[in-house]
Amino acid sequence: MENNSPEIDFTFYERVPDTYDLGGRMGHTDYIDFLTQDEVPKNMMKGTDLYGRKFLTMKIGGIGLDDNKFFRSAQVFFQRYTDAPNIASADFEGSFIQTFGGATPPQYQLINDLVDGKVVKIKEEHRFNSSRCNIIIANMDYWEKKFAKIIQKNWFISRYNPRYTICKKILNEQYDEYESHLE
Numbered sequence: 001m002e003n004n005s006p007e008i009d010f011t012f013y014e015r016v017p018d019t020y021d022l023g024g025r026m027g028h029t030d031y032i033d034f035l036t037q038d039e040v041p042k043n044m045m046k047g048t049d050l051y052g053r054k055f056l057t058m059k060i061g062g063i064g065l066d067d068n069k070f071f072r073s074a075q076v077f078f079q080r081y082t083d084a085p086n087i088a089s090a091d092f093e094g095s096f097i098q099t100f101g102g103a104t105p106p107q108y109q110l111i112n113d114l115v116d117g118k119v120v121k122i123k124e125e126h127r128f129n130s131s132r133c134n135i136i137i138a139n140m141d142y143w144e145k146k147f148a149k150i151i152q153k154n155w156f157i158s159r160y161n162p163r164y165t166i167c168k169k170i171l172n173e174q175y176d177e178y179e180s181h182l183e
Helices: 011-015 105-115 141-158 167-180
Strands: 044-048 054-064 072-082 084-091 137-139
Touching: 011 054, 011 105, 054 141, 084 105, 105 137, 137 141, 141 167
Parallel strands: none
Antiparallel strands: 044 054, 054 072, 054 137, 072 084
C-alpha cells in the first residue's frame, strides 16, 4: 500500500512479518469477512486476496480504565479497490473501530501504532466500536508478553518464598531426598 497522502501512513502493511494465505477464498461481497480468529494462527497477519488487494488481520486487547476489565476484539483491514490504497474493514468475529466510508487519518495512525506494539488510549476520532471511551488498547502480542512477564514474576516469588505452598512442597521434597541419602 503506497502512501499517496501526507496525512495517511500505509507502511503498517510492510511491518507485519507474517503472511496468511486465503487459499483462494472470498466473501460474497468480495470482502474478507469470513475469517475466524481460530483459523488465523498469529495475532497480526497480512496477505493479498484474489484481486491482489492487500489485507491485514489484527487481534487486539484492551482495558477499561474505569472498571479495569480486560476485553478482546479483532478486525480485518483491506484495500477496497486494487487501484486505490484506501482501506475498509470487515468483521473478524468482532470489530473495534468503525470504518464506514473508509478509514480516517486518525484510524490509520491507530493501526500503525497497534502494529508497532504501542498502547493507545482511545479517542473519539478513532471511532471506537463501543460506547466505552475511557480505555486503552494494544495488539494481542503486547498483552501476551505483558501477562507472561507477570506469570514469570509470580512463579519466581512463589517458588522461592517459603510462605507459598509450592515452595514449602519443594523444600520438603528436597529435605526428604537429603535425609534418604544420609541413611
